[in-house]
Amino acid sequence: MQPRFDLFIWSQIAYLRGLARAKGGNISLFKDNKIYIKPSGYSFFDVLPWKISIMDIDGTFKNNYKPSSEYPMHLEIYRKLPFVKAIFHTHSFYATLFAFLKSAIPVFTEEARIYLKEIPLIPFAQPGSSELGKRVVEHLSNDIQVGILENHGTIVVGKTLKECYYLSELLEESAKLAWHLKLFEK
Numbered sequence: 292m293q294p295r296f297d298l299f300i301w302s303q304i305a306y307l308r309g310l311a312r313a314k315g316g317n318i319s320l321f322k323d324n325k326i327y328i329k330p331s332g333y334s335f336f337d338v339l340p341w342k343i344s345i346m347d348i349d350g351t352f353k354n355n356y357k358p359s360s361e362y363p364m365h366l367e368i369y370r371k372l373p374f375v376k377a378i379f380h381t382h383s384f385y386a387t388l389f390a391f392l393k394s395a396i397p398v399f400t401e402e403a404r405i406y407l408k409e410i411p412l413i414p415f416a417q418p419g420s421s422e423l424g425k426r427v428v429e430h431l432s433n434d435i436q437v438g439i440l441e442n443h444g445t446i447v448v449g450k451t452l453k454e455c456y457y458l459s460e461l462l463e464e465s466a467k468l469a470w471h472l473k474l475f476e477k
């Protein structure tokens with residue numbers, strides 16, 4: 292599939308399914324040595340095929356749409372984790388709740404145990420910094436592909452945008468379940 296179309300489709304789905312709201316979060320795809328990334332200040336819903344920023348892996352870009360302010364984090368992840376070809380960063384509600392509680396999200400369901408294994412809390416670094424990317428790289432791997440960014444939101448990496456989407460959905464579902472179970476704790 293054309294990378295621009297791929298990014299458009301999965302951004303739309305994430306927005307319409309409520310994983311991304313307002314102008315929060317960003318999404319990117321690494322294909323043929325180019326990074327296709329949401330433009331800064333746009334919502335996932337507005338990632339139209341012709342509004343996508345394209346960057347080289349060295350961070351240079353020349354297009355009409357300024358890349359997401361989180362491009363240093365995306366670059367750092369693609370450089371250091373070569374299996375990663377797609378990235379989702381959202382502020383999905385329940386996962387972000389845990390990010391502000393500064394608590395890793397416990398994993399309960401068999402599905403989450405199989406596909407997520409664990410959901411680490413990644414210590415705070417300034418949004419928009421490559422330091423944030425470095426923290427992500429220290430916590431994610433081929434095995435653990437999702438995490439929550441302290442005081443910020445979620446981070447999910449994968450081989451395709453489709454994979455990132457399903458992992459993001461499962462991450463949010465796990466956070467929602469953990470939150471509701473917490474309410475029953477004595």
Ligand SMILES: C[C@H](O)[C@@H](O)[C@@H](O)C(=O)COP(=O)(O)O
Pocket residue numbers: 314315316317329330331332333358359360361380418443
């Ligand atoms: C400070 C921003 O909200 C930050 O969290 C960023 O990650 C974000 O969600 C949207 O920024 P861009 O529109 O520049 O991708």
